[in-house]
Amino acid sequence: MNKKQGMQSVVFTNPPIITSTANIVGPMEGKGLLQGYFDYIMPDNLNGLASWEQCESYLMEYAIKRAIEKDNSTMEEVDCVFAGDLLNQLMSTHFAMKNLKRPFLGLYGACSTMVEGMLLSAILLDGGFFSKIVAAASSHHDAAERQYRFPNEMGVQRPPGAQWTVTGSGAVVVSTSGSGPRITTGTIGKIVDYGIKDPNAMGPAMAPAAVDTIWQHLQDIGRTPAYYDMIFTGDLGSVGRDLVIQLLQEKGVDISTNYQDCGCMVYKENQDAHAGASGCASSAIVLCGYIYKKLLQDKLKKILFLGTGSLHSTTSYQQKESIPCIAHAVSIEMP
Template identity: 85%
Template structure:
């Protein structure tokens, strides 16, 4: 029987299996630290298409098809797809889903979308409502800049706290049975808003939400940070990562020795990404690349994976509202 643990967490009775993953990235991501972990590296940010948004749709469709293909399955065997991106009304995702023609539930969790999809996939499978689903997320630097900030052609100078939106997409096939690491638990986050209004400071804005979910996960499950080989957050960047460590230390939890943020793992310093990577694809490409391969190789057996999302919009920013944030977590273990 499933067990709800504490206030916000679940431990699954029949943990579903992540049976396959796939990803695709842009050229800047391909020049970073993780180039060996990507299925495809595009030569440019358009990939022969008419717009950045069309390119993002292509990336998501590619990642989903590739993940299913690597599992030696077909798209017709997928019961449902959970997916989302950063754009208004999930623009890129909807055009990708039009081509895939599978049952679909669109998600907007900003940069927490990948983990939100994995969490909901596990709930659907463990509940007996499906046997095979896909969780996917995408982002595109140029499309996101056009929507949220300034026209790319202006070349606006970014402050040191700013992060670089990842161009890429990652997809996971989650199955009721098979070979691979399992999603054994989850913690559903809640909105945390510390009043930050600067959209160039998303790391500091999201860090309190990450801390809130991490703290609740450990309270609900009775686990300590050293239960996990590694703990990952999605895209806090260097500033947000350091804040998470500091804020948890103030609560009596030390995660400094086995914690890293995906936003700090993608770009090299000379690539001038400032505080690191951001975007839905930040956590998606790191999980479907380095993290999954290290779980499959046995280097890690237990990881806690948090998606962190900054839930502002162009409208809320223009109305001078603060930035509401959220973080969701899944425990992934090799059993």
Template identity: 70%
Template sequence: MKKKIGKQSIAFLKQPVVTSTANIVGPMEGEGYLAEHFDRIMKDNLDGNQSWEQCESSMMEWAISQAVKKDNRQMADIDYVLAGDLLNQLMSTHFALRGLERPFLGLYGACSTLVESLLLGAVLIDGEFGDTVAVAASSHHDASERQYRFPTELGVQRPPIAQWTVTGAGAAVIAAAGNGPRITAATVGKINDLGIKDPNAMGAAMAPAAVDTLWQHIQDTKRQPAYYDMIFTGDLGSIGKTLVLELFKEKGLDIKSNYEDCGCMIYRDEQDAHAGASGCASSAVVFSGYIYRQLLERKWRRVLLIGTGSLHSTTSYQQKESIPCIAHAVALEM
């Protein structure tokens, strides 16, 4: 039976199961709304490491190992690891995987990486290329600021439209069988670029990609937004979330009652994160904690998670290029 549906979507026949998750966050995230849904909260942004980049690697390694342990498996049981981060050439991920000794596929979808990993992990299992896959994504505020904007030591004032990169890592184990939410469908996004050039305006840049993917998911699967108890985007923040709602109203759909953005759920208003959270870890830690537990407790039965990614680099920004963006979606059902 053909598994591709519509123009960009997949219907999984074997419906892989997310059997466990784990996450770790920094101290600022631990002071936010979702503190009770994090497995480990670090005391500082170094956590005993010599650099922020080393800290990010250690966070990812811990999250993957913990997800595997919580699933009552050994690392040797994992057929493949699919993971990525924001740093040049996925260096945090490469060093994290160095000691795990498992077959590894590095992925870069910027902040859509966790959902891209879930999507491709489900493809591997549904295609019977393996029985168990671990997926992960990480980001670190200080390391990302140093790469994409300014070193935090400079104390550069951030504009109100800016978002705060999440320090954290989230991981999950996907298996051919087990207990947990099933991945029933997915939609692969395509590049959207409306000409925005300001790297601080990521929510505005990514919102059209999120709308494009969700709209295509509706067309391909014939599932209206109301089919899902909740629809989440990854890290659009308050500005991007508002734009998504407005753009869908132009299409004649009001999704306000069952739509939220992970970037609006992590930090409290008084934490001065400006427009909200961003980074690979935004959707990774919200999914692996809050969303996953709500599904396990059957408070929700159907969730659509849309990972959103801003695919610019320091080089493209310096050459005054606009920001290409992407969004991928996975449907999870109990």
């Protein structure tokens, strides 16, 4: 049976269930807007470890273990893990998975990685290949800054449109049985590149990719934005969020009343995050805390959740290439 619908989407015959979630954050995130929605807040950005990269591996390992614990499952019951981060060759993820010793497929979708993992998990579960998968993503502010921008010790002043990479990790357990919200559809994004070259302008770079995927999802599935209680994007920040609303309005689609970006939901205005949060963990910690809890409370019943990713590298930036971007989407609905 062909489950593809439209150009880029799939509709699941047996929608997989998100049976548990877990998240962990750094101290700055713990002082932000979502206090009370985190499983653990670290006292500092090293948490007693020797490097920021080691700390990021700890973040992911904690989130995965905690999600499985909350699922009342064991590590041995997990058929496969989809996970990724921002660092060179998934450095933090690989060291975390070395300790977890489960079948593993590493993903690099930049900040779209969390949704990419959920989408692939749902496809394999609905297809009958596995019964329980974990999808996870992490990022660490200090490690990402060192790799993509400047040494932290330099204290470089960031432009107003820049965003703050989240220190944290989120993990979801997706199963063929149990209770919880279901992943009912998915839309696979395609690369969109508007020629932006400034690595501090992540929101404007990724916004067109988010618009492309939202538009294609609505066309493929035959829905209007009103079908969803909320539409969430991953880490466009305030600048990118406003661009998404504007660009969709130009297509005749209004999402201004039921749309928010996770990058605008993490930090308080006085925390000097400028345009908001970014990083793989931006969408992951919001989904695995605030959004999941609202779904379980029936305060949200149907959401469209997008991961947005900027796919540039240190090499492409140094070679003065533009920034290719992508966005993937999943529909998450309460039964």
